[in-house]
Amino acid sequence: MMNHSHGFIALGITLVICLLLIGRLRRRLKRKRDQLRAFEDEEARMFDYLHDLGEAIGRESGQLGLYRVIVEGVTRVVNSRGGAVYLLDDTGEFLQPKHISENCPPLVGVPPEVIKRAEKDPRVMESHVRLAQESISQGVLGNVLQAGQATQVEDLKSHEAFRDAFHGFGGGEVAALIAPLRHSGKDLGVLAVARGEDDPEFSPNDFSVFRSAAEQSAFALGNALLYREAAEKRMIESDLRSASEVQRILLPQGDPIIPGYRVAGTNLPARIISGDYYDHLQLADGSHGVVIADVSGKGVAAGIMMAMCRSVLRAEADSSSDPGEVLAIVNRQLFSDMREDMFISLFYGVISPDGSRMQLVRAGHETALCYRCATRKVEKIRPPGLAIGVDDGPAFERVTRPMDFEMESGDCLLFYTDGVKEAVDANEQEFGMKRLEDTFLSAAPFGAEAVMTAIRREVEAFAGGGPQMDDITLLVLERR
Numbered sequence: 001m002m003n004h005s006h007g008f009i010a011l012g013i014t015l016v017i018c019l020l021l022i023g024r025l026r027r028r029l030k031r032k033r034d035q036l037r038a039f040e041d042e043e044a045r046m047f048d049y050l051h052d053l054g055e056a057i058g059r060e061s062g063q064l065g066l067y068r069v070i071v072e073g074v075t076r077v078v079n080s081r082g083g084a085v086y087l088l089d090d091t092g093e094f095l096q097p098k099h100i101s102e103n104c105p106p107l108v109g110v111p112p113e114v115i116k117r118a119e120k121d122p123r124v125m126e127s128h129v130r131l132a133q134e135s136i137s138q139g140v141l142g143n144v145l146q147a148g149q150a151t152q153v154e155d156l157k158s159h160e161a162f163r164d165a166f167h168g169f170g171g172g173e174v175a176a177l178i179a180p181l182r183h184s185g186k187d188l189g190v191l192a193v194a195r196g197e198d199d200p201e202f203s204p205n206d207f208s209v210f211r212s213a214a215e216q217s218a219f220a221l222g223n224a225l226l227y228r229e230a231a232e233k234r235m236i237e238s239d240l241r242s243a244s245e246v247q248r249i250l251l252p253q254g255d256p257i258i259p260g261y262r263v264a265g266t267n268l269p270a271r272i273i274s275g276d277y278y279d280h281l282q283l284a285d286g287s288h289g290v291v292i293a294d295v296s297g298k299g300v301a302a303g304i305m306m307a308m309c310r311s312v313l314r315a316e317a318d319s320s321s322d323p324g325e326v327l328a329i330v331n332r333q334l335f336s337d338m339r340e341d342m343f344i345s346l347f348y349g350v351i352s353p354d355g356s357r358m359q360l361v362r363a364g365h366e367t368a369l370c371y372r373c374a375t376r377k378v379e380k381i382r383p384p385g386l387a388i389g390v391d392d393g394p395a396f397e398r399v400t401r402p403m404d405f406e407m408e409s410g411d412c413l414l415f416y417t418d419g420v421k422e423a424v425d426a427n428e429q430e431f432g433m434k435r436l437e438d439t440f441l442s443a444a445p446f447g448a449e450a451v452m453t454a455i456r457r458e459v460e461a462f463a464g465g466g467p468q469m470d471d472i473t474l475l476v477l478e479r480r
Contacts, residue, residue, distance in 0.1 A: 063224065063228065064099070066220065066224050068099050070085055070191065070217045070220065070221070071084060071085050071099045071100070071191075072101060074191060074193055074210065074213045074214070074217065075104075075193055077210075078177065078193055078202070078213070079206075080195050080199075080202075081104065081105065081194055081195045081196050081199055082101040082102065082105065082193070082194055083100075083104055083191070083194065084099065084100040084101065084191075084192050085097075085099050085181075085189060086098065086134065086141055086189045086190050086192075087181075087221075088189050089133065092136075092187075093135065094135055094136065095133060095134040095135075095136060095141050096133045097129070097133070098189075100129060100130055105156075105194050105196065107129075107140070107176065108134045108141065109134075109138070110128060111128075139161050140153060140159050140161045140176070140178060141178065142161070144178045144179070144180055145180045145190050147180070149179075150177070150178065150207070150210070151177075152175075152176075152202060153177075153178065154173075155173040155174065155175065156174045156175075156176055157173070173196070174194050174195070174196060175194065175199075175201060175202055176192050176193065176195075177192065177193050177194075177206065177207055178192040179191050179192075179210065179211060179214035179215075180214075181214065181217060182218055183221060183222025183223075183225070188218060188222065188225070191213075191217055191218075193210060237272075241272060250277065250307060251267055251277060251278070251279075252265060252278070252279060252280050256288065258351055258355060259353070259354060259355040260354075260355030260479060260480055261355060261479060262448045262449075262478040262480060263448060263475070264448040264452045264474075264475075264476045265452070265476070266452055266473065266474050267471070267473045268456075268473070270298060270467075270469060270471050271299055273298075273300050274303060274471045274473075275295035275296070275297060275298055275302025275305070276292075276293065276417045277292075278290075278473055279291045279310060279313075279314075281313075283317055285318075285321070286353030287351060287353055288353075289350050289351075290349045290351070290415075290475060291346065291347065291348045291349070292346070292347050292365070292415040292416070292417065292473060292475045293306065293309055293310075294346075294365065294417040294418060294419075294473070295309070295342065295343075296341070296342050296345075298470065298471065302342075305334075305338065305344065308337065309330065309334060309344050309346070312329075312330050312333050312334060313327075316329045316330055322359075323348050323349070323361045323402050324361045324397075324400055324401055324402040327346070327348060327361055327363055327400060328393070328396065328400070331363070331389070331391075331393065331396045332392065332393050335388075335391075335392045338389040343388060343389040343390050344388040345363060345364045345365040345366070345417075346362075346364075346365055347360070347362050347368060347415050348360070349405075358404070358405045358406065358407065359404055359405065360383055360403050360405045361385060361400060361402040362384070363385045363386060363388050363400055364386055365385075365415075366415075366417065366418055366421075367380045367382040368413060368414060368415050369414040369437065370407070370411060370413045370414070371411060371412040371413075371440060371445075372411055373408060373409065373410025373411050374408060376441075378437055378440060378441050383401060383403040384400065384401050386399045386400050408479060409479055410479065412444040412476060412477070412478050413477040413478075414444075414451060414474070414475075415476075416436070416474050416475075418470065419468070419470035419471045419472040420436060420455065420459060420474070421433050421435075422469065422470055423463050423468070423469065423470075423472070424469060425462050425463060425466070431459055431462050431463075435458065435462070436455070439458045443455070447478050448476040451478075452474050459472065
C-alpha cells in the first residue's frame with residue numbers, strides 16, 4: 001500500500017513539473033511570438049518608411065517634404081517620442097533645424113533666459129528650438145557629427161557636450177539616438193530620435209535599426225541634393241540660353257550701308273554669354289558710327305555690363321559731334337555702376353555722311369590695324385585713351401582724345417578684341433600679334449569679308465579644336 005502511495009505522489013510531482021515546464025514553454029513561446037510579431041511590425045514600419053522615402057525623393061513637394069518624411073518615418077520605425085533632422089548651412093559651421101516633430105524634446109542647448117520666459121509662455125521654448133542653429137563645435141549634435149558615428153545617449157542633459165545648457169524634456173531624462181548623415185564622403189548633418197523618462201529604453205535592436213534608417217536617410221538626402229542641383233543647373237542653363245538669344249539680338253543683324261565702305265563683323269563667345277560686342281550706329285546728322293568693345297572678365301556680369309555700355313552709347317551718340325565727348329559721357333554714366341575690378345575697353349569711329357572723313361577714339365582698347373593698299377603695308381592705329389570705368393572723369397577726359405583718320409580706296413581697317421591674339425594652342429602658346437598681322441596682311445587685299453574669314457580660320461587651326469579661352473570679336477572696314 002505504501003508503495004502505491006509513493007507511486008501516486010511521484011506521479012503527481014511529475015505531472016506538476018510537466019505542467020510547470022509546459023507553462024514555461026508556453027510563456028517562452030509567447031515571448032518568441034511577441035518578439036517575432038514585434039520584429040515583423042518593425043520590418044513593416046521600415047518597409048513603409050523606405051517606400052515613403054523613395055516617393056519623397058522624386059516628389060515635387062521639395063526638400064521640406066523630404067525632411068518631414070525622414071523624421072516622421074524614422075520616429076515611427078523605432079517607436080520614439082519624437083525626432084529631428086539638422087543639416088549643415090552653406091558655411092559648414094552650423095547645424096540648422098530642417099524638421100522637428102511635434103513631440104520631440106529639445107536636442108540643443110537652451111539659454112536660461114529662454115527657459116525662464118518659457119515658464120510663462122511655452123511657445124517661447126518651441127520657437128527657440130525650431131529656429132536655433134547649433135555650432136558644430138558645441139552640443140551633442142555637433143559632437144556626433146564630428147565623431148562620424150551613430151551614438152546612443154542615455155540622458156542628454158548629463159552629456160558633457162551640453163555643459164549645463166540643456167533644458168530636459170519635462171524636467172526629466174531624455175534618451176536619444178543620434179547619427180551623422182553623410183553622402184559620397186560629404187557631411188550633410190545629423191538625424192536624431194528621442195524618448196522621455198516615462199518611455200521604455202532604447203534597445204540594442206532599436207539602435208541597430210536606427211543606424212540602418214539613418215544610412216538610408218543620408219542616401220535619400222544626398223540624392224535629393226544632387227537632383228536639386230541638377231534641376232537648378234538646368235534652369236540656370238535655360239536662363240543663360242535665353243539671355244544669349246537676347247544678346248545675339250543686340251548684335252547687328254546685318255552689315256550697314258555706309259557710302260564708300262564695306263563692313264564685316266562677327267562675335268564668337270567663349271561662354272554662353274559674351275562680354276564683347278560690336279555695333280553700327282546711324283546718327284542723327286547722317287554720320288555713321290562703328291564700335292567694338294570688350295568688358296573685362298567673362299560670363300553673366302560681363303554680359304550685363306556689355307548691354308549697359310551698348311545702351312548708354314546708343315543713347316548718347318547724338319549728344320555731341322565729338323566722339324571723344326560722347327565717350328566721356330558714357331564713362332561718367334557707367335563708372336558708378338561698375339565694380340572696382342571691371343573696366344571696358346572700346347574703339348569708337350564716326351564716319352561722315354559722305355564717307356570722306358573719319359574720327360577715331362580709343363578707350364584703352366587693342367591697337368587697330370590698317371592695311372594701306374598703296375604701300376601694301378600694315379599700320380598700327382592707337383590714339384591715346386583710358387579704358388571706361390578706370391576713372392570717374394577728369395583723367396579719362398584728359399587722356400582720351402579723338403584722332404582724324406583717312407582711308408583710301410582698297411585700304412582695310414581691322415578692330416579686334418584680345419581673345420584673338422590670346423588664343424592658345426595645345427602647348428599653351430598664344431596666337432600672338434605677329435600671326436594676326438601676317439594673316440591680316442595676306443587677306444586684306446581681298447576685302448573685309450576675306451579678312452574676317454581668314455582670321456577666324458587661322459585662329460581655329462592654331463587652337464587645334466581646343467577650348468576657346470576668351471570672347472573673340474572682329475570688326476573690319478574696307479574702303480571701296
